[in-house]
Amino acid sequence: MTVALLFVCGAARAQSQSGGASKTAAGAQVIAGQVVCCAECWAEADRRTVPYGTAADLEKAKSCVAGGDPTLLAVMDATGATKFYELVRGKFKPEGSNWLAFVGKHVSVTGKTGSKKDKSFVKVDALKVLPTPPGQAPAQDVDAVGREAELVLKDLTGTEQRLSAYRGRVVVLNFWATYCAPCRKEMPDLAAVQNAYAALGVQVVGASAETFDERAKILQFVRETGVNFPVWVGATTADMARFGLGPALPGTAIVGRDGRVVWATRGVVSEADLRSRLDALIEAAEREAEARAAEEAKAREAAQGNAEKDASADASSVPS
Numbered sequence: 024m025t026v027a028l029l030f031v032c033g034a035a036r037a038q039s040q041s042g043g044a045s046k047t048a049a050g051a052q053v054i055a056g057q058v059v060c061c062a063e064c065w066a067e068a069d070r071r072t073v074p075y076g077t078a079a080d081l082e083k084a085k086s087c088v089a090g091g092d093p094t095l096l097a098v099m100d101a102t103g104a105t106k107f108y109e110l111v112r113g114k115f116k117p118e119g120s121n122w123l124a125f126v127g128k129h130v131s132v133t134g135k136t137g138s139k140k141d142k143s144f145v146k147v148d149a150l151k152v153l154p155t156p157p158g159q160a161p162a163q164d165v166d167a168v169g170r171e172a173e174l175v176l177k178d179l180t181g182t183e184q185r186l187s188a189y190r191g192r193v194v195v196l197n198f199w200a201t202y203c204a205p206c207r208k209e210m211p212d213l214a215a216v217q218n219a220y221a222a223l224g225v226q227v228v229g230a231s232a233e234t235f236d237e238r239a240k241i242l243q244f245v246r247e248t249g250v251n252f253p254v255w256v257g258a259t260t261a262d263m264a265r266f267g268l269g270p271a272l273p274g275t276a277i278v279g280r281d282g283r284v285v286w287a288t289r290g291v292v293s294e295a296d297l298r299s300r301l302d303a304l305i306e307a308a309e310r311e312a313e314a315r316a317a318e319e320a321k322a323r324e325a326a327q328g329n330a331e332k333d334a335s336a337d338a339s340s341v342p343s
Contacts, residue, residue: 024070041053054108054145056098056154058125060084062107065095071103073119076127076270084126085202096132096145106143108136113146124204127271129153165269167284168278174262176255177235179242184255187282193225193304194278195297197262200232201244205291206273210248212294218253220301224280228251228264232272279304 059065059075064083066076088094096108110122112200113134118124133149174196176185180202186194197213199206217227231241235256245254260270267287275286277300286300 043267045134051133051135051148052145053130054096054098054136055129056096056108056132056135057129058122058127059095059097059107060087060126061092062095062097062105065097065105065107067194069103070097070099070105081127081270085123088121088123088126094125094126096130108132109142109144111144111146114148115150117150118204119202124280125150125152146151154260167265167287169263170284171282172265172276172278172284173282174230174255174258174265176230176257178253178255178263179238180236181235184253186278189226189228190282191224191280193220193280193285193301195225195227195301196230196266196276196278197227197292198230198268198272198274199236200272201240203272207244207248209273210250212292214249214251215294216297216301223301225301225305229254230258231256232258277301277304280283280308 024326057075060080060083062078065075093109096110097105098108099105110132115134129152131153132145132147132152134146135148136143136145138144164325171245173188176184178184195213195216197209199210212231213227216225229250229252231254233241233256238256241254241256244250250273263270263274264282266274266276266278268276268289271289273291274287274289275297277297279285285304288296
């Protein structure tokens with residue numbers, strides 16, 4: 024099962040209530056909606072209550088887009104009625120040969136609209152990813168922090184790997200996929216953290232949403248982005264939920280030395296943010312270690328004092 028990036032927005036809701044579009048001075052339109060693979064996928068549920076973008080939706084999108092189906096922008100009004108625009112390349116050029124990296128995202132598109140054979144399209148001159156609208160955020164386990172969480176996946180050799188094998192180290196666990204453009208952007212930061220903190224007992228692990236069968240594509244991504252940490256494959260939305268994350272990529276969790284979730288965040292993570300959180304975690308661990316050492320030293324001193332008292336009492340009780 025595959026997961027993909029899902030960013031959504033409050034601004035999109037405001038625009039969609041008025042048809043999701045507004046005119047610009049140049050005659051183009053600004054349209055806010057969600058990128059979907061087909062109208063049939065969208066119509067499988069009431070999207071006012073069941074957000075599009077589950078793992079099943081996104082897995083289906085991969086096959087549809089790979090098969091040459093057009094990618095659509097779904098613009099829903101306040102009544103739930105939806106109009107679809109086929110995304111056509113304009114001045115904005117998506118990475119790769121299609122729009123797959125944007126499927127599931129809520130976006131604002133600027134471009135001229137038209138129709139052909141009773142089907143609407145928008146020629147995309149600009150595209151902006153929007154945040155999640157209230158009430159449409161993907162599910163996540165908000166109680167995950169503080170909980171022990173296990174992850175069992177295969178590495179790129181097909182060998183089973185367990186997160187618990189890293190017990191005693193701090194793990195930065197990053198969920199990603201090769202088709203996720205924001206995931207690519209954060210890889211240099213994750214590699215930098217691996218370099219800077221490995222000697223301090225920190226290990227970065229990348230959990231890809233793709234399967235072992237897609238190993239060649241993953242290896243190419245690893246080479247292109249300079250990944251210098253272990254990569255596991257086959258991560259699912261259920262795996263992400265255990266670490267306090269929704270089904271959106273990318274997502275990152277920090278797991279403490281005791282195997283418990285310390286922190287989790289959805290979206291792109293920065294090196295500065297990770298450094299700040301890791302520094303605080305390491306400093307706290309050092310303070311705890313110092314406190315334990317002080318308590319142990321105090322206990323040894325007390326034990327030694329008691330032993331000396333006992334020896335002195337024994338000596339005084341011997342008759343002269």
